[in-house]
Amino acid sequence: MEITNVSEYEAIAKEKLPKMIYDYYASGAEDQWTLQENRNAFSRILFRPRILIDVSKIDMSTTVLGFKTSMPIMIAPTAMQKMAHPDGEYATARAASAAGTIMILSSWATSSVEEVASTGPGIRFFQLYVYKDRNVVTQLVRRAERAGFKAIALTVDTPRLGRREADIKNRFTLPPSLTLKNFEGLNLGKMDKTDDSGLASYVAGQVDRTLNWEDVKWLQTITSLPILVKGVLTAEDARLAVESGAAGIIVSNHGARQLDYVPATIMALEEVVKAVQGRVPVFLDGGVRRGTDVFKALALGASGIFIGRPVVFSLAAEGEAGVRKVLQMLRDEFELTMALSGCRSLKEITRNHIVADWDQPRVVPRL
Numbered sequence: 001m002e003i004t005n006v007s008e009y010e011a012i013a014k015e016k017l018p019k020m021i022y023d024y025y026a027s028g029a030e031d032q033w034t035l036q037e038n039r040n041a042f043s044r045i046l047f048r049p050r051i052l053i054d055v056s057k058i059d060m061s062t063t064v065l066g067f068k069t070s071m072p073i074m075i076a077p078t079a080m081q082k083m084a085h086p087d088g089e090y091a092t093a094r095a096a097s098a099a100g101t102i103m104i105l106s107s108w109a110t111s112s113v114e115e116v117a118s119t120g121p122g123i124r125f126f127q128l129y130v131y132k133d134r135n136v137v138t139q140l141v142r143r144a145e146r147a148g149f150k151a152i153a154l155t156v157d158t159p160r161l162g163r164r165e166a167d168i169k170n171r172f173t174l175p176p177s178l179t180l181k182n183f184e185g186l187n188l189g190k191m192d193k194t195d196d197s198g199l200a201s202y203v204a205g206q207v208d209r210t211l212n213w214e215d216v217k218w219l220q221t222i223t224s225l226p227i228l229v230k231g232v233l234t235a236e237d238a239r240l241a242v243e244s245g246a247a248g249i250i251v252s253n254h255g256a257r258q259l260d261y262v263p264a265t266i267m268a269l270e271e272v273v274k275a276v277q278g279r280v281p282v283f284l285d286g287g288v289r290r291g292t293d294v295f296k297a298l299a300l301g302a303s304g305i306f307i308g309r310p311v312v313f314s315l316a317a318e319g320e321a322g323v324r325k326v327l328q329m330l331r332d333e334f335e336l337t338m339a340l341s342g343c344r345s346l347k348e349i350t351r352n353h354i355v356a357d358w359d360q361p362r363v364v365p366r367l
Contacts, residue, residue, distance in 0.1 A: 003317075005333075006289045006310045006326050013084070013316035020170040021083045024199075025312045028256035029162035034264065035256035038287030041264035044357040045296045050342030058335050059345045064281070064304055065151055065226050065247060067123045070100030072304035072346060073294055073330050075311055075323075076252075076285050077127035077153060082110035082178050084316040089116050092311055095323035097122030099331070104153050104306065107140070110174075112181040117147035125151040127230065129158065130215060132208045136186055141223045143182070152223060153250060157231030159211060161203040162258035173198030216244040230285070231258075233268045235275035242279050248303075249276065252285035255308050266297060267358075273301030291333025298346060299354040 003009065014022050028035030060071040075096050082088030089111035096103035097120060104125040105116050113126060126144035130137055141152060166172075174180065174191040188206060191198040208215075219227055226247030232238050233253060241249050251269050253262045262268075265286035273282050281303035288294060288305050297305050307330070314322030343349045 003325065004329075006307075006314075006329055009310065009313040009317050009322060009326065013313035017084065017316050020172055021175075022316075023166035023170055024080075024164075024172050025078075025084070025309060025316075027164050027166040028260065029164055029258055030260040032256065032260065034253055034260050034262055037264040038253070038256050038266075039264075039289065041266045042287060042290075042293045042296060045266070045300075045354050046356075047292075047295075047337075047341055048353055048355055049340055050353070053342035053344070055339040055342065055344055057344060058338050060331065060335060060338070062304065062346050064102055064123075064283075065228075067102065067150060069102055069123065069304075071331050071334065072298060072302075073288075073327065073334065074101050074283075074304055074306050075103040075327075076306035076308035077104040077106035077155075078308045078312050079106045079108035080110050080174060080178065080180070081106075081312060081315060083175060084312045085319045087319055088315075090119050091315060091320035092323050093119045093122060093124065095320050095327060096124075098324055099327040101327065105149070107155075107182060108180050110178045110181055112184070113140075113144045113147040113149060115181065117149075124149050125153050125228070127153040127155060128219075129155055130208045130211050131188075131206050133206075136183070136188070137219075138222050139186070140182060141219075141225075145223060145225060149225070151226045151228055151247070152219065153228040153230045154216065154219065155230050155254075156211070156216075157252070157254050157258050158203065158207065159209040160207075161197070161200040162254070162260070164197060164200075164257055167197035167199060171196070171198070213240055213244050216241070216246065220245050228283070232272055233262055233265070235271045238272040238275040238282075242276055246280060248281045248283065250283045250285050250306065251302075252306075255286060266293075266300070269297065269300045269302055288330075291330055291335070291337045294330065294334045295337040295341065295343075295349060296354055298349045299351055300356075301351070 126149040228248040229241040229246040230250035284297040284302040285306040314326040
């Protein structure tokens, strides 16, 4: 069957993967209301396309923290990619590099920062969980710097792991053949089998619940890399992130895997954008499956978006070729959306190109 859109990879992944692994990637927290909402909320935003504009040339390129990328579509950190495919993070890194875009490598990757760097050139950021042992954190950050990673994406929404009932039912654990490669030498690379989710037990044992805004400042004393704060959903926290020295914000609800009944990220985006007042770039993570979704996020003020599940599902289905295809399909759809909306560059995408169902009735400006 020919794949014609990103969402079609999920069914293929479900067929191919063991239940425990598919469920780990696919599921959300508790009732999974936010999981559905991350997708559904996009359908409450409609286009106001402008016509009769010369769209023969379209430029999707942008810069992210000063780094040039071919498009505002980037790869979010997703853990343990070798569960999806033997090439795991290697394949994802090569696909991102081939597409001229950025990949964020998860702390809990099944390939190390050094291994991912060895795949060749590419702009890569490192996603960080702060462990109770701060020496572990310092070592990890140093290794990421030495391996040529260009920024740290600090995950701030996980003092404890959300209640993911599929993982509890499946007694989820990392398959014995795999390790959390970044922690291998620190005796933190394995996950015990438990009566619960093995990952939840691991997080309870290792991840620092005391993490607070002072630690964002502390992180800046151990690295000169820019820090993106990942997991912001409110104006209040957006302002605190800027005040704490964040170089950017990723609006994220952790793929709806942490606190259920938080809004879809596309719903939270505009509040965060307004709060930062252009002081730092704001990115969106969660629910993007179409080029139209990318356009909607940019129209609401995002500087770019990150995709997570589409990467692991396409990786499971077709390895590196699958991830390349996902990036290409989203790029093609986004370019088409721009053309049909009358936008030739990212700066031409404005709030006037969309209408959201939470908007006040419009007073149409007279020309």
